[in-house]
Amino acid sequence: MEIVDLLGPEAVIGQLKVTSKKQALQELAQRAARLTGIQERTIFDVLIERERLGTTGVGHGIAIPHGKLPGLAQLRGLFARCDHPIDFDSIDEMPVDLIFVLLAPDTAGADHLKALARVSRLFRDRAMCEKLRGTSDPEALYALLTSKTNGGH
Amino acid sequence: MHLFGEHFIFFGAALVVVSILAGMLSNRIGAPLLLVFLGLGMLAGEDGPGGVHFDDFAAAYLLGSVALAVILFDGGLRTPVRTFRLALWPATSLATFGVVLTAIITGAVAALLFDFGWIGGLLVGATVASTDAAAVFLLLHAKGVRIEERVSATLEVESGINDPMAVFLTVMFAELARAGGTAPGLEIAVNFVFQMAGGAAIGIVGGYALAWLVNRVEIATGLYPILVVAAAVTIFGGTHLSGASGFLAVYVAGFVFGNRRHRAARAINRFHDGLAWMCQIGLFLMLGMLVTPHEMALELGQGVVIAAVLILVARPLAVWIGLLPFRFAWREVAFISWVGLRGAVPIFLATVPVLAGVPGGTTYFSVAFVVVLTSLVLQGWSINFAARLLRLVLPPVPEEANRFDLDLPTGTDREIAGYRLAPDSRALTYPYHAIPLPRRTRILTVIREGTVMDRGKLPSLRIGDYVLALGPPEQLHALDGLFASHRHDEEEDELRGREFGDFMLGADAPAGMVADLYGVPVDPDERNLPLGAFLKRRLPPRPVVGDWVKVGEVELVVTELIDDAIAKIGVALEPETRKLTIARARQRMREEIARAWRRLQRLGRRRRT
Numbered sequence: 001m002e003i004v005d006l007l008g009p010e011a012v013i014g015q016l017k018v019t020s021k022k023q024a025l026q027e028l029a030q031r032a033a034r035l036t037g038i039q040e041r042t043i044f045d046v047l048i049e050r051e052r053l054g055t056t057g058v059g060h061g062i063a064i065p066h067g068k069l070p071g072l073a074q075l076r077g078l079f080a081r082c083d084h085p086i087d088f089d090s091i092d093e094m095p096v097d098l099i100f101v102l103l104a105p106d107t108a109g110a111d112h113l114k115a116l117a118r119v120s121r122l123f124r125d126r127a128m129c130e131k132l133r134g135t136s137d138p139e140a141l142y143a144l145l146t147s148k149t150n151g152g153h
Numbered sequence: 154m155h156l157f158g159e160h161f162i163f164f165g166a167a168l169v170v171v172s173i174l175a176g177m178l179s180n181r182i183g184a185p186l187l188l189v190f191l192g193l194g195m196l197a198g199e200d201g202p203g204g205v206h207f208d209d210f211a212a213a214y215l216l217g218s219v220a221l222a223v224i225l226f227d228g229g230l231r232t233p234v235r236t237f238r239l240a241l242w243p244a245t246s247l248a249t250f251g252v253v254l255t256a257i258i259t260g261a262v263a264a265l266l267f268d269f270g271w272i273g274g275l276l277v278g279a280t281v282a283s284t285d286a287a288a289v290f291l292l293l294h295a296k297g298v299r300i301e302e303r304v305s306a307t308l309e310v311e312s313g314i315n316d317p318m319a320v321f322l323t324v325m326f327a328e329l330a331r332a333g334g335t336a337p338g339l340e341i342a343v344n345f346v347f348q349m350a351g352g353a354a355i356g357i358v359g360g361y362a363l364a365w366l367v368n369r370v371e372i373a374t375g376l377y378p379i380l381v382v383a384a385a386v387t388i389f390g391g392t393h394l395s396g397a398s399g400f401l402a403v404y405v406a407g408f409v410f411g412n413r414r415h416r417a418a419r420a421i422n423r424f425h426d427g428l429a430w431m432c433q434i435g436l437f438l439m440l441g442m443l444v445t446p447h448e449m450a451l452e453l454g455q456g457v458v459i460a461a462v463l464i465l466v467a468r469p470l471a472v473w474i475g476l477l478p479f480r481f482a483w484r485e486v487a488f489i490s491w492v493g494l495r496g497a498v499p500i501f502l503a504t505v506p507v508l509a510g511v512p513g514g515t516t517y518f519s520v521a522f523v524v525v526l527t528s529l530v531l532q533g534w535s536i537n538f539a540a541r542l543l544r545l546v547l548p549p550v551p552e553e554a555n556r557f558d559l560d561l562p563t564g565t566d567r568e569i570a571g572y573r574l575a576p577d578s579r580a581l582t583y584p585y586h587a588i589p590l591p592r593r594t595r596i597l598t599v600i601r602e603g604t605v606m607d608r609g610k611l612p613s614l615r616i617g618d619y620v621l622a623l624g625p626p627e628q629l630h631a632l633d634g635l636f637a638s639h640r641h642d643e644e645e646d647e648l649r650g651r652e653f654g655d656f657m658l659g660a661d662a663p664a665g666m667v668a669d670l671y672g673v674p675v676d677p678d679e680r681n682l683p684l685g686a687f688l689k690r691r692l693p694p695r696p697v698v699g700d701w702v703k704v705g706e707v708e709l710v711v712t713e714l715i716d717d718a719i720a721k722i723g724v725a726l727e728p729e730t731r732k733l734t735i736a737r738a739r740q741r742m743r744e745e746i747a748r749a750w751r752r753l754q755r756l757g758r759r760r761r762t
Binding site for chain 1: 656659666667
């Protein structure tokens, strides 16, 4: 499972202009709705539901909201780099500026976990995060995220 | 050279100074501190350049007892109730049954392999059977390494309470060896029960009485610590006079006293910290001087073999059997087995046969010394590595380091926490008046470049400002989140990711929802259970941070406890990357060597500049 299998170039946002966690999730749900054809509200609810179990702000300015979406055909990723870091209730209480949303069909079992683990590993690479923070160009971001060398085993 | 007058003063004090400086150096290369003290003592002694001839076993026994009493009291003082609750029964099992088994196995092998005879062999086993409080406390609290609580608590409490058994066995076998071997009768068992029960009882009463006394008398602040240490040694000595175990009494008294609210707690703790250090340095220097290296060298072979039997066979077997009723994980058993650190006590106990006039008494002393040296070198040096290998190292609590607490008089329910703002303190991102202070907390003062700022006119805080905040103890963590630095180093991050998993869940998340999301198999009747309760069912009775269980394809890890209840749970998505394999063990080994090498290089750089 590679990032390129989850993420299309059209799913990268270079400058997300939001001021709160809720707003960020709304914006991303809207974007995801356009990509998947599933209702924005449904997506938003799934993501918010997941946040209630515990924040997906994993620290160091990174958040990985995720959830299972009935009716989704395949695993879908969405990446956004925030203009200004926002409060995300992160585990280290630091504001978040890199967000990767991962949506999975509700039938996806092991694949979902593998994809999620892959994304989690990607953002554990500090050098990668710094590079992502260095540009707001969606194409450059996409190239970085899908580069073969990033955070592999 | 004779140890008299000025010579003694100069030599003794200079030795302590050198020890401390050498200790600093040893810290950087990761050598066990106590080994350095012991080594310096040997260098100062008759075969080293110091050339001091010190062989007064009676004086060593006397001073050693007092030093041990102070170290044990300090250990008790620093043992939180939680540690005790967590570890009392496993530690008691190790401290009684475990010590006997260790002594018997080690002793039997010594008797079979060398010409000690049965009683002599068992005497050897008894002297080296207990773990050392000084070494264990020191190594488990080494800066920057946080070891899983179940094992650290067990090791700590064990080392605090296992000396009486070893003392008892040693004295018994020494008596038998001297008298020519009469079989022990019922009398001896009664005596032992009295030693343990009496020691514990006097310790409890003494601890309460001491707290009462400290809260009752009005004396200069500086006198409280002196009062406490004098009282501690009084308890120790008094218990001995009564025939019960003073070692046990003084540790228990320290524990009871330390966990009662009492006056001048900070002053007393600081003083005792320093004093315990002093005693450790003094004790190990003294024992180093007491040994005669060229005589010890004669017993080197025997000593090393006995140490090997102790470390590789007797201790693991005793720990394994002793912990069977307590459902420890194999990793925990392995670590506790390995960290059976020997220290001053065996050397100290080995003076007993000499003083009791057992034939060939100094042989016991030399053997015990070799065993302790081997243990300190081998186990002392590898304790962090072993913990890492067995996945018992936890990521440090991040904010702890850069807060300083101020002591308020008892009964106020408020604490003052001070912070120096780091570039990444969260409070810097808000205007001063909009800082989201946690409930029931307030900022008392802001000091910038030595000036107390007028808080009414302050637009915002700056890096380097000192902030004093007042709040109830339970809000200190929230204050940390606001004012303390969030910097982590990379090694820590990696550890956090590896040990605490990819995502964090609240303990109140419904197990059913978590199950659907991460493919965790749950029974239908468990779906409505909070995740914390779901996890607790699958863990030993008192969960600790770092406990984990594999469910389905993921592992759930306890990452935070509040008041003994699971509060946060990590989800590790790739358990297979966490498993201990040979390849990974080799990887850890390489990391460890690289780390040691970096430390050495840093040391070199510092010297050159």
